Amino acid sequence: MMHVFNRLTGKKEIFKSLVPNQVGMYICGMTVQDSPHIGHMRSFVTADIMRRYLEFRGSRVHHVQNFTDIDDKIIKRANDERVPYTTVADRYIREYFDVAEKLNLLRAHVYPKATEEIDAIIELIQKIIENGYGYEVDGDVFFSVEKFPKYGELSGRKTDELLTGTRFKVDPKKQSPLDFALWKSTKLNEPSWDSPFGKGRPGWHIECSAMAMKYLGETLDMHGGGLDLIFPHHENEKAQAESATGVPFVKYWVESGLLNIGGEKMSKSLGNFSPMNELLNSFSANEIRFFLISHHYRSPLEYNNERLTEAKQAFSRIENCVRNAYFYISRNGEKLEIENPEIDRIKPNNLEDFIQAMDNDFNTAIALSHIFDLVKETNIAIQSSNPAPAILEMTDSLMVMCTLLGFRFEAPRRQDPTDNIFNRMVDKTLEWRQMLRKEKNWAMADRIRDDLTSLGLIIEDHPKGSTWKWTK
RNA sequence: GGCGGCAUGGCCAAGUGGUAAGGCAGGGGUCUGCAAAAUCCUUAUCCCCGGUUCAAAUCCGGGUGCCGCCUCCA
Numbered sequence: 001m002m003h004v005f006n007r008l009t010g011k012k013e014i015f016k017s018l019v020p021n022q023v024g025m026y027i028c029g030m031t032v033q034d035s036p037h038i039g040h041m042r043s044f045v046t047a048d049i050m051r052r053y054l055e056f057r058g059s060r061v062h063h064v065q066n067f068t069d070i071d072d073k074i075i076k077r078a079n080d081e082r083v084p085y086t087t088v089a090d091r092y093i094r095e096y097f098d099v100a101e102k103l104n105l106l107r108a109h110v111y112p113k114a115t116e117e118i119d120a121i122i123e124l125i126q127k128i129i130e131n132g133y134g135y136e137v138d139g140d141v142f143f144s145v146e147k148f149p150k151y152g153e154l155s156g157r158k159t160d161e162l163l164t165g166t167r168f169k170v171d172p173k174k175q176s177p178l179d180f181a182l183w184k185s186t187k188l189n190e191p192s193w194d195s196p197f198g199k200g201r202p203g204w205h206i207e208c209s210a211m212a213m214k215y216l217g218e219t220l221d222m223h224g225g226g227l228d229l230i231f232p233h234h235e236n237e238k239a240q241a242e243s244a245t246g247v248p249f250v251k252y253w254v255e256s257g258l259l260n261i262g263g264e265k266m267s268k269s270l271g272n273f274s275p276m277n278e279l280l281n282s283f284s285a286n287e288i289r290f291f292l293i294s295h296h297y298r299s300p301l302e303y304n305n306e307r308l309t310e311a312k313q314a315f316s317r318i319e320n321c322v323r324n325a326y327f328y329i330s331r332n333g334e335k336l337e338i339e340n341p342e343i344d345r346i347k348p349n350n351l352e353d354f355i356q357a358m359d360n361d362f363n364t365a366i367a368l369s370h371i372f373d374l375v376k377e378t379n380i381a382i383q384s385s386n387p388a389p390a391i392l393e394m395t396d397s398l399m400v401m402c403t404l405l406g407f408r409f410e411a412p413r414r415q416d417p418t419d420n421i422f423n424r425m426v427d428k429t430l431e432w433r434q435m436l437r438k439e440k441n442w443a444m445a446d447r448i449r450d451d452l453t454s455l456g457l458i459i460e461d462h463p464k465g466s467t468w469k470w471t472k
Numbered sequence: 473g474g475c476g477g478c479a480u481g482g483c484c485a486a487g488u489g490g491u492a493a494g495g496c497a498g499g500g501g502u503c504u505g506c507a508a509a510a511u512c513c514u515u516a517u518c519c520c521c522g523g524u525u526c527a528a529a530u531c532c533g534g535g536u537g538c539c540g541c542c543u544c545c546a
Contacts, residue, residue: 028546036546043546073544155541161474162542204544226546231475233545257477258540267545294495295485300478300539310484310496317495320509357486365486369494379510383503442505449507460508467509 002057002359004222005298007230007253008154012361017221018251021059024216025051026250028208028225028233029065029111032092033073036099037273038288038303039259039266043226045289045406046256046297046362048105050222052404053358064215065108066208067093070115070201075190085191089113099276103285104408110215114207118193121202121210124244125182125195133243137173139185139198145178148239154253155231180236182206205236209249213241223250227258227298228265256297266303283308286407290315293364293405318402321375322409323467324382324460325395331464332388350374354401364405371401426457430466437461 002015017023027047030040044065051061069089078085093113100107114121125141128134133147145151145159152158162178170177181203186192192199212220218241223234234253241249259266266273279288291311295301350370357366378394402409429448436445449459457468 030546031544033544040546046546071544156475157542158475224546227477228541228545231541232543256546258546260539263539265540265545269544298477299485302484306496307484313497314484314495317509324509363486365495366493369486372494376511383510437505440505446506453507458508460510461504461506462509463504 002054003361004252004254005361006251007255008250013252015252017059018219023054023059023061023221025054025061025063025222025224026208026212026216026220027063027065027108028223028229029067030092030096031068031071031073032089032096033071033077034092034268035275035277036092036096037266037268037276038279038292039226039273041099041103041276041288042259042292042297042301043224043256044100044105045103045292047224048406049293049297049364049404050224050254050362051106052406053362056404062216063106063108064110064112064212066211067096067111067113068204068207069093069113070191071204079189086115089115095275095277099280102280103276103289104406106406112211112215114202114211115191115193117207117211117214118195118202120214121206122183122195124206124210124213124240125197127244128182128240131243131246133239134182135175136197139183139200140171140173140181141183141197141203142174142179143182143236143240143243144175145180145239146176148243150242151178151239152235154238155235157231157235180205180232182240205233206240208233209237209240209244212237212249213245218245218247218249220250222252222254224254224256227255228267230255257299257301259301259303261303263302283312284315286319286409287312287315289406290368294368296365297362318371318375318398318407319409319469321378322395322398322402323469324462325378325391325398327462327465327467328382329388329392329395332391350377351397351400354404358404367401367405371398371405374398374401426452426468430459430468433459434465 003012004015005012025047027044030036047063047065051063054061067089070085074085074088078088081088125134128143129136129141134141134143136142152162159178183195183197183200183206184203185197186199186201190201192201212223223237225234230253234255238249261272264270264272283291287308288311291303291308292301294311294314350373353373354367354370357363357370360366374394374397378391378398381391381394399409429452433445433448436448452459452468453471456471458471460467460469
């Protein structure tokens with residue numbers, strides 16, 4: 001049975017979707033004003049793992065992740081660059097997909113964009129006004145927070161406390177400082193759309209309420225995104241949706257913890273981030289993913305080079321095991337056909353432990369510890385020359401877990417013919433070296449190994465031959 | 473000022489009542505022609521004080537320190 005921590009109640013709850021085995025999941029995507037960084041990716045990797053695991057547990061997940069492609073900063077950037085706002089938005093949307101692909105994030109089923117959903121947004125605003133929660137002033141439309149008594153339910157704020165905390169200039173058009181814009185009337189040099197309230201553009205929060213409900217219905221099973229969105233974004237989304245429909249907007253709120261750098265939150269506004277693309281030059285997708293999921297998804301996570309290097313080392317343990325296991329199987333494959341009663345005894349139960357960990361609010365840290373347990377068992381099994389089928393069984397189990405966590409291993413041989421030639425050349429070289437070793441020509445054998453190392457290939461010798469991997 | 477979170481071995485990090493997962497780093501051993509990989513051994517009364525309990529890292533109260541949100545942000 002799966003348990004999920006629900007922000008709304010502040011408790012771990014048994015996970016039960018509205019419709020059995022069908023999960024509607026909305027993830028707040030990026031406001032495409034700049035390049036994605038590892039902080040963004042933390043929340044998307046978290047969502048990715050939730051989705052993979054729910055699917056593994058037998059649910060069909062309908063995954064919607066938006067792009068907010070119109071907002072103040074996008075407009076500003078476009079004006080600075082003297083290009084249409086779409087140029088800016090499209091650029092960063094492309095960058096997002098590029099990085100997402102590299103990180104092995106499963107593609108959402110729908111990626112709605114705010115500017116392509118204006119009709120749904122207008123319709124929702126009208127509904128809110130009709131129900132008495134919104135009001136129009138000179139082409140602007142605001143949400144009246146005091147009309148919605150449940151405001152603050154999600155983020156744990158009280159409206160009177162919020163008022164005392166107000167420390168920014170208040171738009172005089174607002175009836176109350178807490179009210180927020182549903183529709184902003186057009187200004188000079190700004191893109192705008194026609195609406196019953198006049199030309200303008202959607203406010204920040206409304207697009208998510210509109211798109212989420214359009215694609216997933218009035219009540220979603222899960223809604224995720226970064227913890228920094230809880231207030232005001234998610235609180236407002238909830239207020240908008242519920243004031244329009246009268247039913248709960250989201251069953252489980254599953255925000256993920258933030259990523260800090262130097263003790264501070266990494267964010268676009270603080271400027272303390274480097275683009276994900278650059279990070280991917282220094283570390284592999286697997287290593288970055290490992291770093292992100294070796295901590296609980298709801299805790300704050302401190303990012304620095306040392307941590308990443310640590311993750312790299314840790315992950316190489318898994319990689320080495322997989323490579324050595326497949327090598328062992330390939331060299332002892334003839335035994336694969338042999339029926340061996342020992343196999344059942346060796347059959348790992350780590351998968352059950354793994355599932356138990358993941359069932360408990362996606363505890364990837366514990367899940368990883370079970371992966372390491374299996375890695376160790378597999379290494380020992382190889383070292384003590386267990387039959388290949390037993391090793392294969394363990395490796396299969398290991399691969400299931402790794403795949404569930406979104407790790408991707410290079411196929412042993414790629415289809416690319418150049419790669420094939422390269423691989424065959426390395427294999428040949430290792431074969432020759434093996435002959436030299438048989439002749440105890442250590443000087444020559446070591447020289448080949450050293451030369452290959454200087455080219456970036458690390459050679460490891462095993463009883464039945466050698467394996468190689470890239471230095472990174 | 474308000475709200476919320478966190479404090480576990482050298483470092484990172486799980487663990488919410490029954491006596492401390494896992495990883496990284498260090499030291500020592502085994503294996504190996506050597507190296508690498510692997511493997512074995514090795515380091516914790518869980519921030520402090522008080523309380524509840526047969527039993528607390530885990531619950532309650534107080535204290536100290538750090539962080540996030542309250543303004544655009546995944």
